[in-house]
Amino acid sequence: MFRKILIANRGEIACRVIRTCKALGIQTVGIYSEADAEAPHVKLADEAFLVGAPPVAQSYLNVDRILEIAKETGAEAVHPGYGLLSENTGFAKSCEAAGITFIGPSTEAIAAMGSKIESRKAMEAAGVPVVPGITRPLIDEEEGVTVANEIGYPVMLKASGGGGGIGMQVCHSDDELRKAYAGNQNRAKQFFGDDAMYIEKFVEEPRHVEVQILADKDGNTVYLWERECSIQRRHQKVVEEAPSPFLDAELRQKMGEAAVRAAKSIGYSNAGTIEFLVDKHRNFYFLEMNTRLQVEHPITEEITGLDLVAEQLRIAYGESLGYGQDDIKLEGHAIEVRIYAEDPKTFFPSPGTITRFEAPQGEHVRNELAVGEGSKVTPFYDPMIAKLIVKGNDRLEAITRMQAALENYHVEGIKTNIPMLRDVMAHEAFRAGDTTTDFVAKHIQQKK
DSSP, X not given: OOSEEEEXXXXXXXXXXXXXXXXXXXXXXXXXXXXXXXXXXXXXXXXXEEEESSSGGGTTTOHHHHHHHHHHHTOOEXXXXXXXXXXXXXXXXXHHHTTOEESSSOHXXXXXXXXXXXXXXXXXXXXXXXXXXXXXXXXXXXXXXXXXXXXXXXXXXXXXXXOTTTTOEEEOSHHHHHHHHHHHHHHXXXXXXXXXXXXXXXXSSOEEEEEEEEXXXXXXXXXXXXXXXXXXXXXXXXXXXXXXXSOOHHHHHHHHHHXXXXXXXXXXXXXXXXXXXXXXXXXXXEEEEEOSOOXXXXXXXXXXXXXXXXXXXXHHHTOOOOOOGGGOOXXXXXXXXXXXXXXXXXXXXXXXEOSEEEOOOOXXXXXXXXXXXXXXXXXXXXXXXXXXXXXXXXXHHHHHHHHHHHHTOEEESSOOSHHHHHHHHHOHHHHTTOOOTTHIIIIIGGGO
């Protein structure tokens, strides 16, 4: 096993990776920006080094400095966490060129899934269902109008290189599409350096269901059941649960097998997630593949008993899975909520200093934290400050335990989305499992 790794990330995911490394006896190297000098992950790492000024472009995306630190400290591998450099083919190639193991899939697999257009082509070839749409970039907005009329409104205008809801908009008419085109194309260019746009049929009343897979370098691939991530705001997840309350055993197996087929078709290894849209008739369609660890991976760990970070490390080191699909258990029900430093009504970020921070504790409660009392939440990074995970023997018990945990979660000095999360847990539609992607807009925002 690796003796020392560098964690090319910050916040709660850096702390999460360090925790598993400590359990495996692996030394850790942390990195931090000037704004994160006192952050928890800096204190937890065996060594920590400054990488630059607060803006991510000058620090956490500073590939040359990160690799320089890795070489100086003798780190044999780099764990990228999620976000930042985790799906950056250039970074993965630079690690490879420096003789440092990138803890993730091959650069070819990252590239294959990095373009939503190219990934659609790959999935069609592998026999994985995709949403009706086109598999090439649009020439201009007028071609977009033509395609939209052929597919039928409503449609989803999407940036090929996008993510996090950026460059994405639902359009219900020619006028809406024309108005949306240039703005979303510009945002895509600004955030991803790629202004290619394409169109898919908008799946009405969809659920966002994703399947976690693990694959070793010998091609052994398993699925670790599914997570439902339909409770979103601005196309970004805020509540996730495993397993989905909507899937039955037959559909669960079909989606799992499709995810394995998708991964094998591109020679994938390490941890990855195939995201699907599921309509009200239980048809499912490939959405995208995340070639990294997901924010919501803890709920999969809770229902399977696996440590996904440990599995990533073992696979990257060259070890085989050592188990097959029939060995993957599914026990109980887990729910995760993301705690954001944001106004619960407007969802605008709320930076500032945390004057009080009390996270709930208990046998069935798990906290993944990036802050504590006295921590400063800056405007430089994603406003997610923590994740709260609970497990129950069944879904109702998990919801009840999450409600109790949220009542005992206290943060002062900044605004958080905890009141909104409490509203979600208490809502009769959520409790009934009616969790389509318009849930927040339909049931939560309208009451504010």
